Each structure stands twice: as C-alpha cells, then as structure tokens.
Amino acid sequence: MRRLGYVALLLAGLLVLSAGHALSGERRLVLVGSPELRSLNLNAAEIRQLFLGYAVTKDNHDVTAAINKSDALLYEVFLQKVIFMSSQTYERQLVAKVFRYGGQLPPSFARPEELTAALNSRPGLVTFMWEDNMRQLPGVTVVNELWHGSIE
Amino acid sequence: MNTDSHRPAARPDKKPPQRFYRTLGPALLALAACQIAAPAQAAGTNQFFFFPAAAYAWRSEDPAGAARKREGEIDLDLFYTADRGNLRFLAEVFGKTDGESEIEIERLQLSWKLDGDSRLWLGRFHNPIGFWNTDYHHGAFLQTSISRPGIVEFEDDGGVVPTHLTGALIEGFTVRRSAVWRYDLALGAGPELRSDLRPLEIHEPGEGSHDVALTARLSWQPGDSRNSVGAFAGYYKIPGADPTPTDVRQQLAGLTADWQFGARTTMRATAYVVDNELSTSGVATRDSFRNGNLQLEQALGAQWIAYGRIEGSRGADGDAYLNLLGGFVRERQLIGLRYDLAKNQAVKAEISKVHLSGERFDQINLQWSAVYP
Numbered sequence: 357m358r359r360l361g362y363v364a365l366l367l368a369g370l371l372v373l374s375a376g377h378a379l380s381g382e383r384r385l386v387l388v389g390s391p392e393l394r395s396l397n398l399n400a401a402e403i404r405q406l407f408l409g410y411a412v413t414k415d416n417h418d419v420t421a422a423i424n425k426s427d428a429l430l431y432e433v434f435l436q437k438v439i440f441m442s443s444q445t446y447e448r449q450l451v452a453k454v455f456r457y458g459g460q461l462p463p464s465f466a467r468p469e470e471l472t473a474a475l476n477s478r479p480g481l482v483t484f485m486w487e488d489n490m491r492q493l494p495g496v497t498v499v500n501e502l503w504h505g506s507i508e
Numbered sequence: 509m510n511t512d513s514h515r516p517a518a519r520p521d522k523k524p525p526q527r528f529y530r531t532l533g534p535a536l537l538a539l540a541a542c543q544i545a546a547p548a549q550a551a552g553t554n555q556f557f558f559f560p561a562a563a564y565a566w567r568s569e570d571p572a573g574a575a576r577k578r579e580g581e582i583d584l585d586l587f588y589t590a591d592r593g594n595l596r597f598l599a600e601v602f603g604k605t606d607g608e609s610e611i612e613i614e615r616l617q618l619s620w621k622l623d624g625d626s627r628l629w630l631g632r633f634h635n636p637i638g639f640w641n642t643d644y645h646h647g648a649f650l651q652t653s654i655s656r657p658g659i660v661e662f663e664d665d666g667g668v669v670p671t672h673l674t675g676a677l678i679e680g681f682t683v684r685r686s687a688v689w690r691y692d693l694a695l696g697a698g699p700e701l702r703s704d705l706r707p708l709e710i711h712e713p714g715e716g717s718h719d720v721a722l723t724a725r726l727s728w729q730p731g732d733s734r735n736s737v738g739a740f741a742g743y744y745k746i747p748g749a750d751p752t753p754t755d756v757r758q759q760l761a762g763l764t765a766d767w768q769f770g771a772r773t774t775m776r777a778t779a780y781v782v783d784n785e786l787s788t789s790g791v792a793t794r795d796s797f798r799n800g801n802l803q804l805e806q807a808l809g810a811q812w813i814a815y816g817r818i819e820g821s822r823g824a825d826g827d828a829y830l831n832l833l834g835g836f837v838r839e840r841q842l843i844g845l846r847y848d849l850a851k852n853q854a855v856k857a858e859i860s861k862v863h864l865s866g867e868r869f870d871q872i873n874l875q876w877s878a879v880y881p
Contacts, residue, residue, distance in 0.1 A: 399686045400731055410681070413624050440734065440771060442810050444848050451557065451879055452650045456643055457627075457679070458589035458598040458619070460555050 381507040385433060387500040388490050389482040390475060393417060394497045403500065406482065407439060409453040409462050422483040423464040424471055429507070434484050437503040472496065554590035559583075561648040561877040569869035581606035585614070585646040594621040598631075602646045614646060614672075616710050626680025626691075632710045635673045636692035636725040637740050638764045638778045645671075648877035652846055654858045655873060657801040657819050658837025659780055663705035666835030669760055669782065670698045670744055672707040673721050688729040690738070695722050698744040701756055704833060705746070719745035727764070734774075737765045748788075754832060757785040772807040784829035797823035797830065813846040830865070839863035844873075853878040 387403060389396075396419070402412050406421040413419070425431050431443070439446055450461050465471035465483075475481055476495045484502055561583040570577040583604045590597045600614040617631035634642050640660045644651035661667040675696015682689050698721030699705040708718045720743075727738025741761040748754035762780040769775065783796040803817040819840040830836050842860030849855060858873040 399683070401683050401686045401688050401729070405681070405683065405688060411625065412683070440768075442807070444810060444851055445807075447851055448650060452643055452647075454555055454589065455557065455587060455647050455650060458555075458596045458617075459591065460553065460589075 382505065383507060384487040384501060385430070385437065385484055385503040386487045386490060386498045387482050387484055387502055388475070388493075388496050389419075389499045390479065390495065391497045393419070393480070393482065393499045396499055398500050403438070403502065407462070407484075409450050409459065411459075417480050419480045419482060420478075421462050422471065422474060422481055423462050424483045424485055425464050425466045426468045426471060427486075427489075430484070430486060433503070433507065437505075438484070468493075553592070554588070557587045557647075557879055557881070559585040559587070559647040559649055559877065559879050561585075561875060563648075563654065563873065563875040565874075566872045567869050568871070569867070579606060583646070583648065585648075587647070595619070596621070596627065598629075600646070613710055617677075622678075622680070624680065625682065626678060629677040629679065630675070632672060632674040632708070633677050633694070635670050635721070635723055635742070636677075636679070636694060637669060637671075637723060637742060637760065638725075638738075638762055638780075639766060639776070640778065641671050642692075647879070648875060649852070649854055649879045652805050652813055652815055652856075653803065653817065653842075653844055654856050654875045655817075655840075655842065655860070657778070657799075657817070658840065659778075659782075659799045659801070659819070661835075661837070663699055663707050666833065666837075667705060668830060668833055668836050669758070669780075670705065670707065670721055670742075670746075673698060673723070674708040674710060674718075675721070686731050688736075690725075690727045690729070690736075692723070692725040692740075694724075695720075697721060699746055701746045701748045701754060701832065717747040717749065719747050721745070734768045735766065737763070737767075739763050754786050754788040756787075756829060758829075759783045774805040776803045776805070777801065782829075784827075786828055786832075793828045795823075795828045797821055797827045799824070811848045814844070815846065816843045817841075825865070835864060837862055837864060852880065 387398070396415055396417060398414065402414065405412050406419060411418055411420045435441060435443055435446055441449065454461055463474065465474065471483060472493050475483065482499055487498065490496055490498065563581050565579045567577050581604055583602070586601045588599045596619045598615060598617045601611065602614045603609070603611040613632065615631070615633055617629045617633050619627040619629040621627055634645050636642050638660065640656055644656060659669065660671060662671055673694055673696040675694065677692065677694045679692045697708045697718035699707045700716040700718055706716055709715065723740065723742040725738060725740035727736050729736040739762070742759070744758040746756040746758060748756065760780055760782045762778055764778045765775070767775045779800040781796065781798050784794070786793045799819070799821045801817060801819040803815060805813055805815040807813050817840070819837060821838040824830055824836070824838045840860055840862050842858050844856060844858035846854055846856045854877055856875045860871045862869055862871050
C-alpha cells in the first residue's frame with residue numbers, strides 16, 4: 357500500500373511538472389524530413405542556406421527546403437529565431453536569390469496535409485514544424501533541432 | 509533605373525534609334541522561348557518575375573556633363589529561369605523609356621550543374637565585381653536604395669568598369685566548418701571603349717571589338733548569420749574605337765562587406781582600386797584611382813528603412829582614363845527612406861549631394877518599384 361502511495365506521488369509530481377512545462381510555453385522547433393535524412397547532421401550554415409533557397413548536397417542527399425506556412429505563430433518564430441529577418445525582408449531575399457542564380461523559390465505550403473504529402477513524395481525535402489505536431493505525421497522524422505524555448 | 513545616371517547629354521556616337529528595333533526582335537524571341545517553356549511552370553521547374561518601376565529625378569543645377577535637370581523614367585525588367593535536370597536557363601530583358609526608348613537583353617545564360625553546389629554558365633552575365641553588381645542590378649525593388657554607387661554604374665550610364673561579360677562563368681558555394689564560401693570565376697569578352705564602355709550585345713556578336721575579360725571573386729559567410737565579407741579581382745583588355753582609339757588594360761581589385769548589427773542595422777561597404785594602362789597612337793599612359801562606398805540601413809519597424817550612403821574617390825581628378833568617360837560620380841552623400849507598401853511594392857525617396865568631374869549639385873530621387881507575381 358505504501359509502495360502504491362509512492363507511485364501515485366511520483367505520477368502526481370510528473371503531472372505537475374509536465375503541466376508547468378506546458379504552461380511555460382516551452383516548445384521545440386525542429387527540422388523534419390523523410391526517415392532517410394535522420395542521420396543527416398546539418399550545421400547551422402547549411403540550414404540557413406537551405407531556407408535561403410539553395411540546394412545543399414550532403415552525404416549523397418540533395419536536400420532542399422519547403423516553407424511551412426500552416427501556422428502563423430510557427431512561421432513568425434522561424435523568422436525570428438532561425439532566419440533573423442522580418443517576413444518582408446526574407447521574402448525579398450528569396451526573390452533576390454532566384455534573380456541572382458536562377459532556380460525556383462522554395463515551395464510554400466499553407467495546408468499541413470499538402471506539406472506532409474510533399475515530404476513523403478519528394479526525396480531530400482525538409483521543412484520546419486513544432487515537434488509535438490510532427491509526432492502525428494506518418495513517415496516524417498526529426499533531422500535537426502532548430503530552436504527551443506518559451507513563447508511569450 | 510537610371511534617373512540617377514549622369515551621362516553626358518551630347519554624345520556624338522549615341523546609340524541610334526534603330527538599335528532599339530534591332531534589339532526588340534531578339535528580345536521578343538527570348539520571351540517567346542520563355543513562353544514555349546511555360547509548361548514547366550506547372551511542374552514547378554521554372555520561375556518568371558517582372559519588375560516594373562517608375563522614377564523621377566530633380567537636380568539643382570543643369571550641369572553640362574549631366575543628363576537633364578528634371579527626368580522621369582519608366583522601367584520594366586522581365587526575368588525568366590527554368591531547370592531541366594542538370595541544365596538551367598536564365599534570361600533577363602530590360603526596357604526603359606525616359607523620352608527615348610531602350611530595350612536590352614541583359615542576361616542570356618545556360619548552365620550545367622557540376623558536382624556539389626557549383627554551376628558552369630555560358631552566355632551573357634553580370635560581372636561578379638561585388639554584390640552591388642550581381643545581387644542588385646536591374647530589378648529596382650530588390651535593392652534598398654534608388655541609386656547604386658557610381659563605380660558600378662551600368663556601362664551605358666557612365667560606368668567605368670565592365671558590369672556585363674559574355675563567356676563562361678563558374679559559380680558556387682561550399683560549406684566548411686559552419687561557414688559558407690562562395691566563389692565566382694568568369695572568363696569572357698569584355699566591353700569596347702567609345703565615348704562610353706560598350707559591352708558585347710549577345711544578339712550582335714560581330715559588332716564592335718571585344719577582348720579578354722577575367723574576374724575572380726571569393727566571399728566568406730560565417731555560421732548562421734547574414735554577414736559576409738569578400739574579395740574580388742579583374743583584368744580586362746578594352747579595345748578602343750572612335751573618335752580617338754585608345755586601348756585600355758584595366759586591372760581592378762576590391763573588398764566587400766555586408767554586415768548586420770542586431771536585427772535592424774545593416775552595413776554594406778565596398779572598396780576598389782582601379783589601375784588603367786592607356787595606349788593612344790602608340791603612346792602609353794598609366795593611371796590609377798581608388799573608390800569606396802559605405803551604406804548603412806536602419807529598419808524602423810516592419811515597413812520602413814532609413815538609409816544613408818557615402819561614396820568617395822582618390823586620384824580620380826585628372827585621371828587619364830576617367831577623362832575619356834563622362835559622368836563618373838566621384839563623390840556622393842545621400843540619405844533616403846524606403847517604405848514597403850506591400851510585400852511586393854515599395855516607394856523610396858533619396859536626397860543626395862553629387863560630385864562629378866568639376867561639377868557639384870544636389871539631387872532628389874523618387875521611385876515606386878514592385879515585383880510580380
């Protein structure tokens with residue numbers, strides 16, 4: 357009976373901790389892609405190149421990025437914590453890159469199901485999303501952590 | 509957008525009007541080729557942009573060496589690119605009207621993707637002498653300011669270094685130890701010297717005399733930042749034509765920096781050393797000058813950017829090469845304001861003090877620019 361009490365206490369403690377965690381708004385922004393990209397250890401410079409519209413070749417993978425616009429807050433955090441630009445400046449940079457080197461603008465998705473379909477059908481395609489949203493998606497894995505912290 | 513240019517008003521060998529019509533045909537053909545390739549758009553392998561702009565310039569004086577005192581201009585820059593496997597095609601056609609009409613095939617390039625992240629391009633391209641000439645060329649919406657530094661002004665607007673080459677270009681980048689190294693190596697045909705520099709027109713390959721041009725550039729971008737620094741060097745043999753044939757061997761070298769301080773402040777700076785060896789009727793002269801520019805940009809909220817730029821030269825007064833060309837901006841101080849009306853439209857205003865050869869005047873520039881789609 358005493359053992360059961362300890363377990364109950366431990367569970368209650370975990371519940372309180374996880375509730376506190378959720379209340380503080382702590383979230384993880386992750387780079388996701390197909391499972392073959394799981395071991396692809398992209399560094400910050402490579403991730404930045406990807407989201408500025410360049411293709412990056414690493415470990416025999418041609419990696420390209422898609423812009424996830426399915427969640428306004430997610431996009432804003434991505435701009436502030438990963439790209440360090442306002443949306444206007446960022447979108448101007450993307451056009452400037454195509455103007456300079458040719459190629460295409462990164463594909464942009466406003467609907468999660470279209471984004472998931474693209475990640476499953478285009479080899480080497482990566483994007484960013486909240487880790488807790490990613491867990492619900494089939495055939496998608498975390499490639500890198502981009503940022504974690506509280507959202508005020 | 510060259511309402512900012514200061515080319516001489518009276519030019520004995522100014523481009524004849526029929527040149528417009530001679531360029532119009534190939535330009536329309538280039539655009540038709542883009543349309544033929546349009547099915548690729550559905551597959552997401554091509555991209556089309558057009559950049560319209562309207563500008564107005566007012567000058568405090570009407571100096572003999574400058575353009576008109578008041579000047580309006582409407583520009584349209586059409587850009588198209590498409591990928592087919594490892595092949596990439598890029599075309600840019602620029603047209604403007606400022607009392608006269610002009611249309612030009614700015615770029616026409618075809619590339620093959622080499623290993624990794626590099627490409628070999630063939631065709632007419634922008635000479636990689638610093639970011640002003642490659643990242644900000646036509647396409648007025650993309651650059652923060654209205655004007656561009658005098659040292660990289662376009663050849664037909666009083667430019668003194670080659671801004672367009674025709675030949676081969678290798679460009680690419682590599683990531684080493686969390687830093688991005690970008691490289692460009694260009695070898696091709698440079699401009700001809702008349703009363704201004706005349707780059708090779710790709711639709712008139714036999715016209716004029718063009719000799720070897722070589723440019724190399726390397727830049728370094730640390731970590732995950734927007735910052736970059738770079739160096740470049742070029743060598744150009746520029747054959748002279750009428751009125752007094754003067755052949756020029758030009759060597760230039762420069763340093764460039766694009767640096768962000770915090771989230772809102774950006775500094776862009778470039779320094780050049782230009783050495784010219786002139787040969788007129790067998791008599792050789794050698795002269796050199798230095799030029800630098802520094803632009804600071806301060807974001808004021810999401811839609812406003814205030815900016816200022818200083819440009820200066822040493823050794824430019826009396827320089828034998830610069831004396832052959834009119835309208836080079838030796839010094840300039842300007843302040844300006846950019847307001848983004850929407851994600852694809854901006855209005856800008858600039859006030860500047862300009863120093864040409866022996867002439868100084870104030871100037872106000874206004875511009876609306878956009879990108880579609």
